[in-house]
Every structure is written in C-alpha cells, then in structure tokens.
Amino acid sequence: MNDLVSMKQLSESEILALLDRAQNFETYGARELPKKYTVSNLFFEPSTRTKTSFEVAERKLGLDVVPFESGLSSTIKGETLYDTVKTLESIGVDALVIRHPDVGYYNQLIGKTNISIINGGDGSGQHPTQSLLDLYTIREEFGSFEGLNIVIAGDIAHSRVARSNADALTRLGANVTFLCPTEWCGEFNAVHEWDENLLNSDVIMLLRVQHERHNEKSIFTKESYHNQYGLTLERAKRMKENAIILHPAPFNRGVEIDENLIECSKSRIFKQMENGVYVRMAVLELILNGRN
Ligand code: CP
Numbered sequence: 575m576n577d578l579v580s581m582k583q584l585s586e587s588e589i590l591a592l593l594d595r596a597q598n599f600e601t602y603g604a605r606e607l608p609k610k611y612t613v614s615n616l617f618f619e620p621s622t623r624t625k626t627s628f629e630v631a632e633r634k635l636g637l638d639v640v641p642f643e644s645g646l647s648s649t650i651k652g653e654t655l656y657d658t659v660k661t662l663e664s665i666g667v668d669a670l671v672i673r674h675p676d677v678g679y680y681n682q683l684i685g686k687t688n689i690s691i692i693n694g695g696d697g698s699g700q701h702p703t704q705s706l707l708d709l710y711t712i713r714e715e716f717g718s719f720e721g722l723n724i725v726i727a728g729d730i731a732h733s734r735v736a737r738s739n740a741d742a743l744t745r746l747g748a749n750v751t752f753l754c755p756t757e758w759c760g761e762f763n764a765v766h767e768w769d770e771n772l773l774n775s776d777v778i779m780l781l782r783v784q785h786e787r788h789n790e791k792s793i794f795t796k797e798s799y800h801n802q803y804g805l806t807l808e809r810a811k812r813m814k815e816n817a818i819i820l821h822p823a824p825f826n827r828g829v830e831i832d833e834n835l836i837e838c839s840k841s842r843i844f845k846q847m848e849n850g851v852y853v854r855m856a857v858l859e860l861i862l863n864g865r866n
Contacts (some may be wrong), residue, residue: 575864578857580695581742589742593710595856596849604698604855606636611668611862614640616658616675617694618649618844623705623823624694626641629708631854632736637862656682661790663689672740690861698732698787703820703857707850709746710779710832711842714849715818720747725772727753728781728830729801731760732788735781735822750773755803757793767802773812780805780819780830792854807832810840818842 575583584592613632617625632639640662649658659670669690672679677699680691695701707792707860709719716722730736731754739764751772752764763771771779776803783799784791792799800806805819811833819831819841827833836843 575671575860576655576799577680577684577691577693578702578861579684579696581702581705581738582700584702584742586745589706589709589746592853592856592860593713595709596706596852597714599852599855600849604634607859609862610636610638611861611865612638612640612666613669613671613858614642614662614667615694616642616673618644618655618672619695621694622848623671624671624673624701627692627847627850628692628703628854628858631851631858634851635855635858637858652762655679656686659683659687659689659691663687668865669858675741688866691858692847692861695734697734698737699761700738700782701733701734701822702738703850703854704735705742706740706857707846708735708779708822709742709821709851710853711820711846712743712748712818712828712848714845715842716776718747719743722748722777723746723775724750724777724779725753725775726750726779726781727756727805729761729783730754730764730781732782732784735779736762738832739779753803755794762770768809770812773809775815776817777811777820778805778817779822780825781822781828782824782826796826804829805831805835806828809836810835810838813840820846823847 615625615628671694673694674698678699679696701726726736752762754764823842
C-alpha cells in the first residue's frame, strides 16, 4: 500500500492487522525501520494531536522529519498543493502526512507523484488514523467489535471522524447510532434525542461542534446545546457500568461534554491520544516498508 487516505481503502483484515501491529508497538516499544526514510508533515489546518503524535511516531521509527510550516511556505505566494508536493518529492521526501481543508485534496496527488500520502484529515471527508486509534481504544477495552452498541453524538455532518468511523465500525460488526440536531445529520440517519437505549450503549463518542465549517451562526447557545445533545453529568450517571466515553478532541468543556467527565473513570480521551502514537507508527511502517 503506497498511501492511506480513507478507511474505505482498508479491508477488515487489514484494519485488524494494523491494530495488532500498533498493539505490538505498545507492548514491546518501537523499532527503527530498516531504511532511513524522509518524511514531512504538511498541515494546512490547525492540529495539536495529529501533527505532534505523527512527529513522535516518526522519531520513534528513526525517520528523518523535515519541518514544514504552511504559514511560512510558498503556498502563501500562490504555489499549489500539487507543486508543493512535487517540490518535496524532488528534494527527496518519501512520504507526507497532509491535513487540508479541501475534501479529497489527495485526488490531485495520487498517481501523479511518487511520494506516499497519509491523510491527516481532509475537510469533513476522512481522518483514517483518528478512526484507527478510536478502533484500537475500543478493542483494547472490549476485545472485539462484534455486537457493541456505539453512539456517535454531535456535529455529524461536518465530522470526518464520524465519516471514517461509521463505515469501519459497521464493517467490524458494531451497531452505530448517530445523535445530532436535525440540521447537522449530513448523509446519515440519526436520532435527535437521548434515551435510555442510547445511554445503555457500550461506547459514547462525543464530537465537537465544528463552527469553522458552518456557514451560518449556530442556532444553539453553549448551554442549550449541552442540555439537548451533550453528555451531561446526569446522563453519564445512567451509562452502563463498563461503558466508556471517547472524544477525538479538541473538546469544548461544558458544550458536548460536561467538564467533570473529561477525566472521569469512564473517559478514555487521553488514552486515545496515547494510542494515536502506536497506531501512527503502524501506519507509517506499513506505508514506508511498502515503497519500492
Ligand atoms: N483529533 C484531532 O485530529 O486533533 P487535532 O485537530 O488536534 O489534530
């Protein structure tokens, strides 16, 4: 595999093999790759977790990491993404992690350059390594996906996390329910209010309201959104004993999740961030070792 841009590329067995490899990294630590590949992380949208955890994963694998600051690059002078990528290829970079606001930005690159592309998020399209770390965290907790009931609640329409996870979790045997305001469902069938059935799920995944992708001012205040769609303290008390709370982060305290739940015993939010490093090592190893 030369590139990873979407979860739809991966078969169920390929997903599980990546999770197994990540587990190996967590258990036994990192080993440097046999060749010193050169990589760079091109982020045209803000990121804390994805960018830094890719950088940590890259360093643990012994890769040369070329710094790239989009705000100081020649893209500011009008250079296209394609020309930027061709330039980095000419200079000797083997693989790029790219986050970009345009859905499917990678279609202009794949097959037209020899550099490997790992998608770090394309607008509201896909975020495959976030999905893999979510899957890893769920499997770490429950051992498998078959028959698990999973709620994904929030700004579904604008969420690349929802889009990536919906497909993968369903293929792996989980039952996924979406909860969101009627205005923010996108292409998904969703329910619009919490009930005992939803609160009885194994996993509740909250998503941030992505104001930066909305054209209109929100119809909700922080309080009204929290009360209708958020995971409140009162709702969390009604969750199953062994259920877990996930959130890709960044989170907005007191909006989609009560601030006291972020580090509660059910929360795996910071474990998700740790797991991101193992999963990204597995993805980098797969892509780079697969290069000719
Ligand atoms: N979850 C996630 O993608 O976080 P960042 O935007 O900080 O990378």
